[in-house]
Amino acid sequence: MPNDYIHIILADDDEDDRLFFTDAFDELKMNTKVNTFNDGVELMDYLNSEDAILPNVLFLDLNMPLKNGIECLNEIKANSKMSDIAIAIYSTSASEEDIEETFVLGANIYIKKPSSFKQLKKVLAEVVSMNWQYHTNSLNKDNFLMRL
Amino acid sequence: MIKRIISKSAIFLRIIFLISVFLILLIGGFTYKHISNLTNSSKLVVTTFKVNVELEKVMSYLKDAENGHRNYILTKDTTHLEPYLTAREKVNESFAELKEIANHGPVQEENLKTLSKYIDSLFRNFTQTSAFVENGFALTEEFKSNFFEEKIIMDSIRHKISEMMDLENRHLQERQKQYQSNLEFTPLFLYLMLLLTLVLIIVSYSKINNDFKNIKIINNQLSIFKEATIQLETVGKHGNWVWYVESNKYTFSDNLYRVLGEKPRAFEPTFEAFLEFVHPDDRKKFSADVERMMKEEDLPFTYYRIIKKDGTVKHIKGYGKLLINNDGEKRIVGNITDISDEIERFLELEERNLELEKNNAELSEFNYVASHDLQEPLRKIQTFISRLEDKEAKNLSASGNQYLERIKVSATRMRLLIDDLLQFSRTNKPDKEFVLTNLNELLEQAKQDVAETIIEKQAIITSDVLPTVSVIPFQVHQLFLNLLSNSLKYSKVAEAPVIKITYELVHSKDDINLINIPKNEYHKITFSDNGIGFEQQYANQIFELFNRLHNKQEYSGTGVGLSICKKIIDNHNGIIIANGEPNIGAIFTIYLPI
Amino acid sequence: MKLFIKFDFNTICKKVLETKLEELDIKYRILAFGEVELLEKVPSEKYEALNDALNSYGIEIVENQKSILVQKIKDAIIDMVFNEDSTVNVKSSVYLSEKLGHSYGYLSNLFSEVTYTSIENFIIIQKIEYTKQLLLTTDLSLTEIAFKLNYSSVAHLSTQFKNATGITPSAFQRIISKRRSIAQQKN
Numbered sequence: 001m002p003n004d005y006i007h008i009i010l011a012d013d014d015e016d017d018r019l020f021f022t023d024a025f026d027e028l029k030m031n032t033k034v035n036t037f038n039d040g041v042e043l044m045d046y047l048n049s050e051d052a053i054l055p056n057v058l059f060l061d062l063n064m065p066l067k068n069g070i071e072c073l074n075e076i077k078a079n080s081k082m083s084d085i086a087i088a089i090y091s092t093s094a095s096e097e098d099i100e101e102t103f104v105l106g107a108n109i110y111i112k113k114p115s116s117f118k119q120l121k122k123v124l125a126e127v128v129s130m131n132w133q134y135h136t137n138s139l140n141k142d143n144f145l146m147r148l
Numbered sequence: 149m150i151k152r153i154i155s156k157s158a159i160f161l162r163i164i165f166l167i168s169v170f171l172i173l174l175i176g177g178f179t180y181k182h183i184s185n186l187t188n189s190s191k192l193v194v195t196t197f198k199v200n201v202e203l204e205k206v207m208s209y210l211k212d213a214e215n216g217h218r219n220y221i222l223t224k225d226t227t228h229l230e231p232y233l234t235a236r237e238k239v240n241e242s243f244a245e246l247k248e249i250a251n252h253g254p255v256q257e258e259n260l261k262t263l264s265k266y267i268d269s270l271f272r273n274f275t276q277t278s279a280f281v282e283n284g285f286a287l288t289e290e291f292k293s294n295f296f297e298e299k300i301i302m303d304s305i306r307h308k309i310s311e312m313m314d315l316e317n318r319h320l321q322e323r324q325k326q327y328q329s330n331l332e333f334t335p336l337f338l339y340l341m342l343l344l345t346l347v348l349i350i351v352s353y354s355k356i357n358n359d360f361k362n363i364k365i366i367n368n369q370l371s372i373f374k375e376a377t378i379q380l381e382t383v384g385k386h387g388n389w390v391w392y393v394e395s396n397k398y399t400f401s402d403n404l405y406r407v408l409g410e411k412p413r414a415f416e417p418t419f420e421a422f423l424e425f426v427h428p429d430d431r432k433k434f435s436a437d438v439e440r441m442m443k444e445e446d447l448p449f450t451y452y453r454i455i456k457k458d459g460t461v462k463h464i465k466g467y468g469k470l471l472i473n474n475d476g477e478k479r480i481v482g483n484i485t486d487i488s489d490e491i492e493r494f495l496e497l498e499e500r501n502l503e504l505e506k507n508n509a510e511l512s513e514f515n516y517v518a519s520h521d522l523q524e525p526l527r528k529i530q531t532f533i534s535r536l537e538d539k540e541a542k543n544l545s546a547s548g549n550q551y552l553e554r555i556k557v558s559a560t561r562m563r564l565l566i567d568d569l570l571q572f573s574r575t576n577k578p579d580k581e582f583v584l585t586n587l588n589e590l591l592e593q594a595k596q597d598v599a600e601t602i603i604e605k606q607a608i609i610t611s612d613v614l615p616t617v618s619v620i621p622f623q624v625h626q627l628f629l630n631l632l633s634n635s636l637k638y639s640k641v642a643e644a645p646v647i648k649i650t651y652e653l654v655h656s657k658d659d660i661n662l663i664n665i666p667k668n669e670y671h672k673i674t675f676s677d678n679g680i681g682f683e684q685q686y687a688n689q690i691f692e693l694f695n696r697l698h699n700k701q702e703y704s705g706t707g708v709g710l711s712i713c714k715k716i717i718d719n720h721n722g723i724i725i726a727n728g729e730p731n732i733g734a735i736f737t738i739y740l741p742i
Numbered sequence: 743m744k745l746f747i748k749f750d751f752n753t754i755c756k757k758v759l760e761t762k763l764e765e766l767d768i769k770y771r772i773l774a775f776g777e778v779e780l781l782e783k784v785p786s787e788k789y790e791a792l793n794d795a796l797n798s799y800g801i802e803i804v805e806n807q808k809s810i811l812v813q814k815i816k817d818a819i820i821d822m823v824f825n826e827d828s829t830v831n832v833k834s835s836v837y838l839s840e841k842l843g844h845s846y847g848y849l850s851n852l853f854s855e856v857t858y859t860s861i862e863n864f865i866i867i868q869k870i871e872y873t874k875q876l877l878l879t880t881d882l883s884l885t886e887i888a889f890k891l892n893y894s895s896v897a898h899l900s901t902q903f904k905n906a907t908g909i910t911p912s913a914f915q916r917i918i919s920k921r922r923s924i925a926q927q928k929n
Binding site for chain 1: 523526534567570574622
Binding site: 600 | 884895897898900901903904905910911912913
């Protein structure tokens with residue numbers, strides 16, 4: 001297989017959440033490489049740069065300063081170069097309608113940030129694993145919808 | 149109604165009047181005829197009498213003349229000729245008189261002529277006889293025959309006169325008879341006529357009296373109405389005007405002047421005078437409206453402003469309508485209303501609405517704060533607790549671990565509360581879109597949401613075919629989900645839950661739960677279960693926020709689920725009703741307007 | 743007579759690789775020495791044919807035998823799920839161990855080791871994917887799909903769908919149809 005590791009990016013303005021996120025992957029030992037960005041602008045700047053390594057899964061916090069998650073999602077979906085990235089919305093809370101709306105806009109995964117670290121690890125493992133299944137078993141990515 | 153009666157009776161009275169006039173003229177005519185008949189008949193008597201007298205006179209003159217003549221012959225004294233000479237004159241006078249009076253047909257005329265001939269020949273004879281006497285020879289044969297002839301003529305005259313008098317008397321008698329019959333009939337006829345006229349006048353009188361009573365009643369009503377109108381005008385700040393179209397004159401009610409801020413009749417009621425008060429910005433529109441009114445003779449509602457002399461601006465609403473009275477005169481009757489208060493209230497209301505909207509916006513902002521900013525720290529607390537638990541539990545004492553456990557439970561409970569509260573306030577949002585939705589699909593989704601519990605509790609859910617209704621899909625989905633969850637949660641331990649969903653289209657007048665509701669059709673959907681139920685006395689409480697009938701240990705939950713149901717039903721202008729019986733089950737009935 | 747040949751193993755190897763890959767009609771790309779990227783999914787028979795062909799030249803695919811087996815397991819599972827006849831009345835564990843000639847315990851451990859997931863979970867994923875496909879491409883109701891895929895009830899399918907994806911089948915259907923209508927509006 002072309003990549004040894006699974007490349008993961010998180011864009012979240014909350015320092016604690018970024019910490020929980022990287023800690024969780026560290027403990028998971030899933031052969032992943034995690035990059036984090038502090039807001040949407042930083043994220044998009046990176047993705048649009050020449051030497052960017054596009055992630056397998058991109059975790060997007062919805063509520064971020066400067067550029068929020070929905071704006072990032074729209075930009076990524078409009079860009080054919082990035083359309084292969086699996087998008088996971090990573091948010092504190094949302095109504096059913098908001099969840100459905102982000103799915104309709106093209107998100108693949110909606111994660112309500114769990115309230116325990118154990119749960120967080122479980123959720124992230126599930127996301128990576130499922131994404132791996134889609135990646136390695138040539139499943140129809142258009143049908144990739146998951147809510148955790 | 150009354151108006152019609154009066155106009156009807158006016159026609160009736162007119163007819164009676166005409167008949168009466170005709171009858172009186174008729175009576176007059178008959179009376180005249182009668183009197184002239186009387187006069188004619190007396191004149192006839194007089195004429196006949198006069199004719200007879202004149203004839204007698206003629207006779208007597210002729211006798212006088214004969215006597216005088218005979219005396220002369222005997223005496224040859226010329227003085228005896230005197231009566232004979234005057235007789236001739238008098239006979240002529242009488243004849244003239246007779247000719248003048250007597251106008252009694254050709255027979256009498258002929259008689260008169262014959263008589264005149266006889267008289268002429270008599271007098272000729274007299275003259276001849278006299279001539280014999282003068283010449284001195286008497287008692288000749290000639291004289292004798294002359295004398296004898298004289299006697300014959302005299303007899304003929306006598307006979308003729310008596311014949312004429314007879315004729316005259318016969319004539320008189322005939323006429324008298326004719327008049328007599330007329331005179332007998334006429335009074336009776338006149339009497340009847342008078343009676344009829346009297347009856348008519350009595351009928352008219354009663355009719356007029358009746359009308360008068362009606363008019364009095366109408367007048368009373370009118371004066372009450374007028375007073376009421378004046379009061380209404382004052383209270384409602386109305387003013388009336390009338391435009392007499394033909395004469396192009398106006399009248400303004402007292403209160404119209406007051407509405408304009410003037411004393412009653414402070415100025416001549418003309419269109420131009422009124423226009424003076426209209427706000428300059430509105431004059432063009434107002435004039436156009438009035439022009440249209442003049443053309444179409446009808447004025448729909450118009451709105452404009454006026455400026456009082458003291459400078460205050462008032463908002464006016466005007467209306468006018470064409471009236472044509474019984475005589476076909478056209479008038480446009482209209483009124484103006486000072487609606488400044490209304491407008492002010494409206495503006496005030498609008499302001500308050502804006503304020504409310506602002507408040508609502510603030511509320512939804514609070515909603516967001518609660519959803520994100522409050523949840524975030526709580527989640528972190530929970531996560532750190534879990535980290536602490538994982539990594540440091542072994543370094544804590546037994547009681548320390550117990551405290552940690554307690555903190556965890558409280559934090560979890562707080563999270564549940566915040567989540568539910570959020571859901572509740574989200575349901576608040578009024579700007580959701582209504583979409584025509586097949587409720588069966590929403591129910592199916594809700595069933596899919598609780599599929600795990602259905603399997604776990606081996607629940608049986610049956611459902612009628614539900615209608616397609618215009619709803620907020622997410623909310624009704626939530627409603628169905630909450631009702632199903634509720635029934636599944638409060639099921640009996642030893643019995644598999646059975647949930648029955650029924651549907652019926654009902655009319656509000658046929659359903660006891662829909663009394664005092666405007667008559668309309670409703671979708672009635674019931675969720676009934678065989679769960680633990682509840683006491684009916686709590687039926688209303690269970691919809692209250694954070695109200696729970698069971699303690700937390702027995703059944704988890706925050707007491708928000710059914711409040712959300714209520715809120716959702718409120719958003720749809722529907723009704724939700726709970727019925728319960730302990731250990732039998734609960735029935736939730738929802739009504740959604742069509 | 744002696745011939746002295748100077749040869750380049752790389753070139754030979756490359757040439758043999760190219761020939762054999764082309765013989766088997768496999769799309770490929772040679773990345774660097776000792777590394778070939780196959781540009782499409784290769785069925786296990788072809789894969790083994792290639793392996794045999796190369797072996798005769800002393801070329802060995804430095805591969806994990808395990809991953810071949812895993813691929814076989816996956817193929818068997820996909821066949822089982824998508825070909826309804828084979829699913830009837832046979833337990834998946836029995837079916838797999840019979841078909842692949844290994845104990846189910848061995849297959850299961852191997853599968854989890856390589857794919858980060860269990861056979862059971864993989865079967866569920868495949869079933870759910872098939873359900874999605876049926877929901878989107880046919881008029882079958884969820885009840886009919888549950889029957890077709892051998893679920894004991896529609897509630898079981900719903901539950902499994904929701905557990906696997908976090909959303910209900912109808913929500914899935916709705917989201918995809920909304921996406922499609924938006925895409926149509928854009929075009």
